[in-house]
Amino acid sequence: MKKVIPLLILFVALGYSIFQLYEKKEEEKKVSNNNDAYIASIEKLGVQVGQQAPDIQLMTLDEKKVNLSSFKGKKVILNFWATWCPPCQDEIPALEKFHQEHKDIEMIGVADYIGEKKDLNFIKNFVNKNSMNYRILIDENGDNFRKYGVISIPTTYFINPNGEVVFKQIGPLTEKQLNAFLK
Incomplete structure (x- = not known):
């Protein structure tokens, strides 16, 4: 039984680490998707391809x-x-x-x-x-x-x-x- 407890703690710690890594990856995906949406929205602002360049x-x-x-x-x-x-x-x-x-x-x-x-x-x-x-x-x-x-x-x-x-x-x-x- 004494040998099982440290092994059990190790498995729990490993599982928790894997879970944290997965959560971090999911959060990075959300940030990346939000960044892509932001860039797509600002690309629609201002002078667009196909328009005459305004004289400045x-x-x-x-x-x-x-x-x-x-x-x-x-x-x-x-x-x-x-x-x-x-x-x-x-x-x-x-x-x-x-x-x-x-x-x-x-x-x-x-x-x-x-x-x-x-x-x-x-x-x-x-x-x-x-x-x-x-x-x-x-x-x-x-x-x-x-x-x-x-x-x-x-x-x-x-x-x-x-x-x-x-x-x-x-x-x-x-x-x-x-x-x-x-x-």
Whole structure:
């Protein structure tokens, strides 16, 4: 009997551990499903694939005004981002690599200026530190983020030469997605 009790305790502990592991997996599934539903719902907001890209006015790092419509006739990748956003930082190398390999495509990073407390020098230093050689423009008051319906960053739009949105990505881009824009 003395040998049975420790064995019984071991089986109960093992059973309890397996039950806890199962419960944890079920909870992870629920969180994942909720996250997928959230992403699907925010994808329906703002500018959609097939629509004309709204013309927006942005500020360059040297404080000049630029309209998106000035790039009509070119393929454009319009990437809404912020310096404080880890997923935005994660995609910078892929964006920069793509930019270096495809100079015929206009790569535009639209920086969140409000979240940066309107500190242009901070953004300039961030751009230099991260070797961002593609065009960085500033959304001075958040109007352009709102015009495109951007509520999660990074959000990126691929725009064809006719000004039509042909792809929308919420979340960081991969090299594979960027290269699909070449077709």
